[in-house]
Amino acid sequence: MAGRSSQERDGLERQNAALIAVFERAGFDHIAPDIIQPADIFLERSGEDIRARTFVFTDPGGAEMCLRPDLTVPACRYHLSHVEDPSAERRYCYLGPAFRFPDELLSPQEFTQAGLEWFGAGEPVAAEARVLKLTISALEAAGLTRYRVTFGDLGLFSALLDDTEMPARWRQRLRHHFWRPHAFRDLLQSFSVGGGARQSSISPLVSRVAETDALAVVEAEIAARSLPLVGGREPGEIADRLADKAADRRERPLDPAKAEQLNAYLAIAGEASGIDSRFQSIGGSERFAGARNYYARRLFEMEELGLNPRRFHFAAGFGRELEYYTGFTFQIEADVDGGAVTVAGGGRYDNLLSDMGAPSPVPAVGCAIHTDRLRAVLS
Amino acid sequence: MSILTFAMPSKGRLMEAASELLGRAGLGIDRLGAERGYRGQLRGIEDVEVAFLSASEIAQNLRDGKADLGITGQDLLEEKIPPDEGSVTLLLRLAFGGADVVVAVPECWLDVASMVDLDDIAESFYERHGRRLRVATKYRNLTRRFFAARGVTGYRIVESLGATEGAPAAGIAEVIVDITTTGSTLAANHLKVLDDGVILRSSAVLAVRTVGKEDPRVQRLAAALAAPA
Numbered sequence: 001m002a003g004r005s006s007q008e009r010d011g012l013e014r015q016n017a018a019l020i021a022v023f024e025r026a027g028f029d030h031i032a033p034d035i036i037q038p039a040d041i042f043l044e045r046s047g048e049d050i051r052a053r054t055f056v057f058t059d060p061g062g063a064e065m066c067l068r069p070d071l072t073v074p075a076c077r078y079h080l081s082h083v084e085d086p087s088a089e090r091r092y093c094y095l096g097p098a099f100r101f102p103d104e105l106l107s108p109q110e111f112t113q114a115g116l117e118w119f120g121a122g123e124p125v126a127a128e129a130r131v132l133k134l135t136i137s138a139l140e141a142a143g144l145t146r147y148r149v150t151f152g153d154l155g156l157f158s159a160l161l162d163d164t165e166m167p168a169r170w171r172q173r174l175r176h177h178f179w180r181p182h183a184f185r186d187l188l189q190s191f192s193v194g195g196g197a198r199q200s201s202i203s204p205l206v207s208r209v210a211e212t213d214a215l216a217v218v219e220a221e222i223a224a225r226s227l228p229l230v231g232g233r234e235p236g237e238i239a240d241r242l243a244d245k246a247a248d249r250r251e252r253p254l255d256p257a258k259a260e261q262l263n264a265y266l267a268i269a270g271e272a273s274g275i276d277s278r279f280q281s282i283g284g285s286e287r288f289a290g291a292r293n294y295y296a297r298r299l300f301e302m303e304e305l306g307l308n309p310r311r312f313h314f315a316a317g318f319g320r321e322l323e324y325y326t327g328f329t330f331q332i333e334a335d336v337d338g339g340a341v342t343v344a345g346g347g348r349y350d351n352l353l354s355d356m357g358a359p360s361p362v363p364a365v366g367c368a369i370h371t372d373r374l375r376a377v378l379s
Numbered sequence: 380m381s382i383l384t385f386a387m388p389s390k391g392r393l394m395e396a397a398s399e400l401l402g403r404a405g406l407g408i409d410r411l412g413a414e415r416g417y418r419g420q421l422r423g424i425e426d427v428e429v430a431f432l433s434a435s436e437i438a439q440n441l442r443d444g445k446a447d448l449g450i451t452g453q454d455l456l457e458e459k460i461p462p463d464e465g466s467v468t469l470l471l472r473l474a475f476g477g478a479d480v481v482v483a484v485p486e487c488w489l490d491v492a493s494m495v496d497l498d499d500i501a502e503s504f505y506e507r508h509g510r511r512l513r514v515a516t517k518y519r520n521l522t523r524r525f526f527a528a529r530g531v532t533g534y535r536i537v538e539s540l541g542a543t544e545g546a547p548a549a550g551i552a553e554v555i556v557d558i559t560t561t562g563s564t565l566a567a568n569h570l571k572v573l574d575d576g577v578i579l580r581s582s583a584v585l586a587v588r589t590v591g592k593e594d595p596r597v598q599r600l601a602a603a604l605a606a607p608a
Contacts, residue, residue, distance in 0.1 A: 043511065043535050051535060052523055176502055180530040183495070200492035201574050222487055228569055230547040231485035231554075232508065233500075241490035241499070 012112065012375050015142045016095055019114045019369060022138040023093035028116050031092050033074030039066040041073055041356060053100045067099035072324075072349075072366055075117045076356050086358035089120035095371075108372060114138070115346075115368035119353065125294060127365045128328045128348060129301035135332060135344050135367040136307065143378050144343070146335040149311070151272065152318030154178070155327045156279070159291035160265055163284045164258050166191065167251055169244055174262075181317070188262060191254040202242075210246035214239035265316055272312035273299055298328065319347065326350045328365070334377040341377055344369040382428050383596050386440055386449030389417065389431035393583055396475040397450045404603035424596050441467045441588055448587040448597055454480050454558055454579055456586055458518050468589045470601050476583030478560045480521060482576035485547050486569040493574050494529040497554070501533035504553070515539040515552035518578075522556045525578045544568040 004012065024030055039056045043064075055067040068074050071094050080086055093116040102109055116134065121127035132149070139147065157178065161171055170191055177184040209217050218239040222229070229235070261282060268278050279292050299309045319329035329347035333340035346367030353362040387408075388394040398408060407422040408429050419429035430446060437451035438459035453469065460467050484491050491500060501512045512534040516522050519536055526534065537552045544564050546552040556578065559565055565572065585604055587597050 173499070176499075177530075179532075183498075183530045202489065202492040205489055218489055221489055225486070227485075227487040228548065229487055230550075230569065231488055232550075233488060233504070233553075235487075237503075237507065238488060238490045241503075245490065 011379060012371065015375055015378065016112060016114055016371050018141045018143075019138040019371065020093060020095045022134060022141050023114075023116050026091075026134055028091045028093035028118075031075065031078055031094055032096060033068070033071060033078045033094060035068055035097065036065055037068045037074055037077070039064040041077065042066060042069060055099050055101070069100045070098055071096065071113050071115055071368065072117060072352070073356075075115075075366075076353055076364075079117075079119055080353065080357055086353055087120050087360065087362050089122065090118075092117050092119075111370060111372045113368050114371050115366060117364060117366035119362055119364050121363055121365060124327075124348075124363060124365075125298045125301050127363070128298055129305055129307070131346060131365045131367050132302065132330055133305040133307055135330075135346060135369065138369065139332060139344060139374065142374060144334055144374065147343070148313060148333050148335065148340065149330060150313045150315055150318055150333070151328065151330040152315055153291070153295055153328055154319055154325060155294060156288070156291045157265065157316065159287040160262065160282065160284045162287045164254075164262065166254050166258075167247070170248075170251075170254070185263070188254070188259050192256045192259040193253060202245075206242060206245045206249070209239075209242045210249065214243040214246070218242065267316065269313070269315040269317070271310060272314040273309040275314045324349050324352065330367075334374070336377055341373055342370070343374045343377065382426050383448070383591070383594065384430050384446045385421065385427050385600070386430050386432050386437045386446035386451070387419075388434040388437070388450065391434070393434055393450070393452065393476050394431075397473075397583065400473070400475070400604055406600070406603055424599055427596055427600075438467070438586070441586060444588065446588075447591050447594075448585065448600065450583055450585055452476055452478075452581055453584045454478070454518065454521070454581040456584060457579065458521050461520070462524075466589055467586050468592055469584050470587050470592070470597070471585040471605055473583040473585060473604060476581070478558045478581050479572075479577050480518060480556065480558050480579040480581055481565075481572045482525070482578065483544075483555050483557065483559075483565050483570040483572050485553070486571045488571075491573070494526075494531055494576065497573065498529070498531040498533070501531060505533055511535045512554060513537045513552040514554045514556055515543050515546035516556035517543065518556050518558075521578055525556075529575075544570060 020030065039054070042054060043051050054069045057065055059065050075092050075094060079090055079092070083090060095114045096112065097110050098113045099110050116131065118127055118131060158175065161174060173187060174184065177187050205217070205221070215236060218235045222235060265282050268275065270278065276292060276296065302309050319325055325347040327348035327350070330345065331342055332344040334343045344367060346365070348365045350361050350363055352364060354360060387397055401408065405423050408419045409422060411418045411420060417431045419431065421427040421429055432440060434451050435455055437446065437449040438456045440446040441449055442460050450473070453472070456467070456469065482494070484497070491497060504512045514522060514534050515537045517538070517540055519538065522536060537546070539546055543555050543557040545568060546555055547570065548568060555570065558581065562572065585601060591597060
């Protein structure tokens with residue numbers, strides 16, 4: 001389209017002024033993070049999938065820079081550079097352009113994102129409910145009337161996994177693969193079949209490691225074959241993984257009923273306020289019960305803020321696309337003829353600030369609104 | 380009838396093998412201009428002009444419509460043109476230029492046999508070293524597609540335009556995606572291919588712009604090139 005006409009620009013600006021006014025009135029400090037960002041933080045944090053969609057370039061000094069693909073990371077950088085103690089509570093909002101190569105949904109390459117980030121909030125459930133409430137209020141202030149809200153809760157899954165008896169390293173691998181449903185199912189299946197991994201080119205070595213000290217086997221092998229140590233991994237690291245593989249073979253298989261329980265949980269979906277009976281039928285023990293309680297308190301907080309969770313949808317598998325998040329996740333879709341358009345999303349991401357250099361994890365909840373999509377829906 | 384532009388590799392094994400195959404089918408090429416000119420005329424089929432291009436430019440020329448058909452490596456074709464784009468059709472796999480595009484890791488990674496292992500490593504590598512695993516390659520798109528299909532995400536690509544197999548030893552990357560015929564270069568650099576690390580079994584191919592697929596001259600060239608050696 002090569003740009004917006006004066007009417008289009010005016011329409012978008014009016015809409016966005018209404019959005020940001022809601023955030024400002026709620027006491028969120030309206031900041032303007034840099035548009036040009038060091039690429040490393042995005043790339044190290046997000047991996048190649050985001051990089052493929054990010055405009056990366058080299059500055060004259062040779063540093064790799066990018067046009068921000070999103071404003072959450074820039075807001076975190078702003079926080080880390082402006083605040084002495086990163087765990088100090090701060091509430092920020094922003095409105096500005098972000099840039100991505102178009103995806104299959106044909107979203108534009110540059111779009112305006114409005115959002116907020118709440119760092120160091122004291123009361124986690126209250127902050128989550130409040131962020132959802134503010135997102136909905138902003139969308140309604142801009143004129144959106146027909147929409148649906150879906151949320152997920154990685155805390156529930158994580159708690160159920162903690163309650164499931166299995167070696168800690170299996171749990172860690174399942175948690176890692178939560179983001180990849182296929183790999184997750186395969187892995188769970190392999191744990192319940194037992195006997196460790198399938199046959200592979202390293203199976204004989206795993207057998208040798210099973211009988212003796214892993215590091216000695218690794219060092220002997222490296223010496224015998226005169227293998228140069230390249231690739232940045234130490235023999236100890238390599239030996240540890242081989243020892244884990246050998247231990248997997250000896251491990252008692254995961255009870256198939258327990259594997260089924262995890263799958264059954266991930267299949268739960270339905271009206272958000274009536275879902276607890278489904279959680280209850282899953283079972284679990286202490287930690288899962290704790291997470292259910294947290295969920296219930298969040299619903300209560302939503303109602304306190306005047307939201308009606310009976311209109312919201314819960315899906316246990318929701319959030320599996322968004323590797324960022326650590327707990328509550330949500331998405332708001334506008335109803336349009338013949339379907340729905342995602343106009344906003346958000347959630348809790350407690351590890352991002354510490355990944356970026358804060359000395360310890362800082363609670364963080366945020367949301368982002370895709371203002372161009374919203375405009376397209378509303379006009 | 381408008382002139383059909385047939386893109387051929389301008390040098391190397393691919394060029395020699397393609398010329399030989401065409402010659403055997405009675406389709407010699409007269410190079411125009413100076414001895415090493417970059418244009419030529421095909422003997423035996425009217426109205427076909429030969430453009431000698433670097434093998435890596437041929438896919439892009441087909442995509443842009445600057446060439447109507449061409450001989451190039453399947454690896455280069457699939458790297459340059461997304462599989463679902465449809466603008467260019469692979470008409471024929473040829474009996475030369477065979478090579479595999481593979482994922483290879485240092486041989487000293489004794490605990491790594493598969494893409495699943497690589498995904499595991501990517502995770503722990505980030506935790507231990509505070510940076511992503513780096514993959515050196517000239518096949519940016521093939522790598523992304525293959526890794527995404529196998530659910531491997533925690534890595535980043537380092538562009539490598541030559542001697543990719545040396546990247547791990549040079550400390551530029553930990554993993555490589557490269558093309559190999561016998562595997563001897565990989566072995567010499569103490570690299571091993573993952574059990575499930577073959578991205579593409581490539582060969583030279585005849586590719587054509589999809590819109591011109593039915594052109595009789597294209598059909599004749601395909602028939603000539605398909606003849607058993």
